[in-house]
């Protein structure tokens with residue numbers, strides 16, 4: 597029996613029973629490994645850290661796409677930074693109101709590889725006429741682009757390796773500049789029980805550039821250690837507070853197929869347990 601042991605924390609880890617290794621590449625920007633498991637389907641790792649599993653990816657992708665889209669109410673343009681597996685694009689493009697979606701991914705090999713070996717994750721999103729794929733470092737793209745977006749989703753690796761720059765104040769400042777009025781930035785912000793400093797650091801680095809900074813939560817089995825924090829930043833001080841009736845009405849008017857997201861989950865995800873709330877500077 598072969599087990600894959602994730603190397604993310606130096607004091608704790610999760611392991612997957614590997615039924616079959618499907619792909620391994622050590623030649624590119626990041627080490628890419630894909631294997632089949634009994635419980636989570638196909639698992640993609642980059643530099644030894646789990647990025648996506650076909651079993652539970654829907655939770656993560658739905659919560660980073662649909663919460664800001666329904667809270668905003670009129671998203672037409674979106675940018676995904678990272679997200680080379682295409683799952684975030686897939687969820688965003690479910691919304692008929694989206695006219696344009698730009699994917700800014702640093703590693704072209706991830707996109708090509710996921711097209712071939714994880715086609716159900718992107719489900720045609722890379723070839724959607726509304727999609728533009730840019731192979732570039734997200735920090736360079738955000739510093740130099742003249743584009744403006746209603747929504748920016750930072751679907752990055754953890755703040756180690758190439759994803760580190762996507763957790764800096766300079767990047768958040770440039771995201772703020774690239775938003776249309778009322779626009780929203782969301783990101784994967786780690787598992788607070790194990791990576792609590794990511795909540796504190798993100799709040800401090802965003803506060804100077806956005807009127808509203810906060811967090812919401814999702815429980816994703818393979819991002820182990822309890823709730824995962826999803827970061828929220830906007831010039832709008834009202835979008836995060838959009839009430840249940842308004843969210844229900846927007847979902848009823850423009851529904852999309854989901855397996856995790858509901859209007860009740862949307863509202864409830866902003867309720868923070870005290871140990872997470874206490875990570876936010878007073």
Ligand code: SAM
Pocket residue numbers: 626642646647648656677678679680681700701702703706732733734735751752753754757758759760761762784
């Ligand atoms: N859901 C995943 C997680 O939290 O573990 C993230 C998955 S997604 C595949 C992460 C992507 O971010 C990878 O494809 C990686 O190549 C990309 N990435 C990392 N650093 C980046 C950067 N600076 N600019 C753009 N993309 C980046």
